Amino acid sequence: MLSTAQAPLPADSALVAGAALRTFFNIADAWRLNVEQAMVLLGLDSRSTYFKWKKNPESASLNADKLERLSYIFGIYKALQILLPKPEAADSWLHQANQAALFSGQSALQRMLSGRVADLYVVRQYLDAQCGWA
Secondary structure, eight states: OOOTTTOOOOTTHHHHHHHHHHHHHHHHHHTTOOHHHHHHHHTOOOHHHHHHHHHOGGGOOOOHHHHHHHHHHHHHHHHHHHHSOSHHHHHHHTTSBOOSTTTTTSBHHHHHTTSOHHHHHHHHHHHHHHHTOO
16 A cells, blocks of 8 residues: 555646645635745745746646645635635634634644644644534
């Protein structure tokens, strides 16, 4: 059995990359992320790659790490839309200080910007629990 890191991408990976990245960039706009924040969430360290992907998302080669990050981000976005049906409330929640033990007074976005996939996972799990899905 292949691990997630070794599993091959589908044959139509350009279509998957294009759809996933267009969705990500729309979410990044809704969340008012700057370029550096968006790059951290994507796990990118190259500005040129970021802008190449933004201009032509189908050109991206998304490895398992990038797909995992995108999956967590999409789940976070969806959970927020369910918990806070007004888009402006859902999109601003990430920026607000949060007293839950998980955040220790920081915003969810600050936690997510550690650069670790695990922090995206933790925020996703927190929101899933708030939705009653955990």
